[in-house]
Amino acid sequence: MSLSFRQSDIVEIANVEGRVTVDGLAERFQVTVQTIRRDLSELSDAGKLDRVHGGAVLRSGVSNIGYEDRRALNHEAKIRIAERCAADIPEGSSIFMNIGTSTEAVARQLLDHKNLMVVTNNMNVANILVENPDCQIVVAGGVLRRSDSGLVGNLAVSTIRQFKFDHAIIGCSALDLDGDLMDFDLQEVLVSQTIIEQARQISLVADNSKFRRTAPARIASLADIDTVYTDSDFPETLARKCNDWQTQIMECK
Template sequence: MSLSFRQSDILEIAREDGRVTVEGLADRFQVTVQTIRRDLAELSEAGKLDRVHGGAVLRSGVSNIGYEDRRALNHEAKTRIAERCAANISEGSSVFMNIGTSTEAVARQMLHHKNLMVVTNNMNVAHILAESSDCQIVVAGGVLRRSDSGLVGNLAVSTIRQFKFDHAIIGCSAMDPAGDLMDFDLQEVLVSQTIIEQARHISLVADTSKFQRTAPARIASLADVDTVYTDKALPGDLTAKCKHWKTKIVEC
């Protein structure tokens, strides 16, 4: 399907906000609600969005959206989150960083940290931090996932179990309303669970788009996380639950 300029803009807004409304789009583009409904119907038929009452949301399901789309999604929010998270990583620390565009954003903010050891199963993180002369980089072995340069599987898990990290910086593909962190790849889930077991302090970096998506495989609960860095308040009663779990929330 070839998208019109307006439909491309609608899709970009949905990627940034997680959802769009018919009324809001009609007002923004100065067209009728009928025109917007046709646009949303075509985007839905093309598999780009899911229709909901009054608008549409990013499509979710059993497969992740493309890596480049994820990299562009909520870019400014990810940068703010990354800055706050990196600022709380002390120099001289050992850090694990997993697969994801959010952890890559944190890596960019850590280029001037001194005397770090970073272990990662994310080849992109390794390449970013290779620019720093003060960072020792250990790349976990594993099977290369070409879609996002991630390393997964039993070899990655075995490597991670050789360490005890001061910090683990992790992302997720989605967050369930109950506070469960979710992902699409069972091999990646196993790696993430091992990271959580081997770290003294767990930091989750998750922008608001993760609250509006679903994924089939459970990594862990927010109860297993020490600090959540995000750009908006957590939905529903998750803020109260985090207080009970002693999980700190940092809004960026």
């Protein structure tokens, strides 16, 4: 399928914002809602987007979207989440932070924290925290994944097992309605599972786009998480599960 200029722009907007609405696109492009519905149906047929009531979302699958696109996705929401999460981290803590744009956002909010030790398999997090002179940084070994500057593999896992962290701050690629944290890379999943085993308090940072995506590999359950930081109302099904599991939800609106 050859996309029109408008359809290409719609895909680009979805890549940045995570979802698009019929009414919003009709206003943006000054066309009828029927025209936009036809565009979205054709984009869905072409495998570019998934149709949902009132609009469309990024297509889920077995591979992740590009890292720079993820960094731009819900950027303001990630800042709000990061500010709240960082505010709950006491100074003088030992912390693990895994791969992801949300954990990078938290790292930026820790630049004024005192007397921290941060262990990470995320080279981007390490480079951000270099600006904090009162933060000791330990970079886990492993194989460098060039797509996102993450370190994965058995060496990373072995390094993590040498620590017991006060706090783990982790992200995920998707959060399904069963309450499972999902990801795309099996090696990264193993690292995240090891982090959960080695931390006293575990915080998940996840913007609302994670509720609309799927990924093939399971990391853990929300039952294993102490606090979830998100930017919107939690889906009711997940909120009930969290209540049963005593997982705290912090909505950072």
